Amino acid sequence: MMLEKAYNVTSEEKNMDAADIEKLEEMHRHYIESGGNAISILQDIQEEFGYLPVKMISWFSRKSGIPESRFFGILTFYTQFHLKPRGKNIVTACCGTVCHVKGAHRVLSRITKELKLKEGEETTKDKLFTLEKVNCIGACSFAPVVVINKQINAKMTPDKIARRLKKYRDEKSE
Numbered sequence: 001m002m003l004e005k006a007y008n009v010t011s012e013e014k015n016m017d018a019a020d021i022e023k024l025e026e027m028h029r030h031y032i033e034s035g036g037n038a039i040s041i042l043q044d045i046q047e048e049f050g051y052l053p054v055k056m057i058s059w060f061s062r063k064s065g066i067p068e069s070r071f072f073g074i075l076t077f078y079t080q081f082h083l084k085p086r087g088k089n090i091v092t093a094c095c096g097t098v099c100h101v102k103g104a105h106r107v108l109s110r111i112t113k114e115l116k117l118k119e120g121e122e123t124t125k126d127k128l129f130t131l132e133k134v135n136c137i138g139a140c141s142f143a144p145v146v147v148i149n150k151q152i153n154a155k156m157t158p159d160k161i162a163r164r165l166k167k168y169r170d171e172k173s174e
């Protein structure tokens with residue numbers, strides 16, 4: 001309940017369909033049989049649903065007896081976990097010092113414009129892209145760098161990144 005309150009989960013959002021509950025029951029059986037832990041539970045939920053719906057973490061907490069605070073501690077510590085749905089393509093823009101000096105802010109601003117993301121939004125409405133910002137990915141000699149689905153795009157300019165994004169967008173309609 002603590003998590004649902006903290007993340008403003010509405011009563012409508014709390015509703016889960018039978019298929020989702022069945023999947024969680026299966027995960028719970030696996031957790032018991034394999035002697036899993038809180039991290040493996042979160043990994044399983046995220047793998048199945050693409051992210052971690054808070055209502056499912058609360059469900060698992062009630063079912064397993066693992067306190068929500070334990071899950072919450074893990075969620076805030078590990079960056080691999082995501083509480084919001086993510087897009088099909090993950091665009092990671094480096095905003096580290098070297099990239100910044102080489103014009104990363106112009107590239108980032110073009111990405112935001114191309115993806116039509118408003119202030120505070122990370123994922124496009126069509127769920128095709130999620131934009132993340134990081135500080136230095138250790139590829140400074142290629143600055144400014146944008147990683148798309150783990151693939152490094154070196155020495156980006158606003159026009160270059162716009163063309164790359166178009167390629168990913170076009171793949172969807174093929």
Ligand code: FES
Binds near residue numbers: 098099135140144145
């Ligand atoms: S600052 Fe961008 S890769 Fe190092």
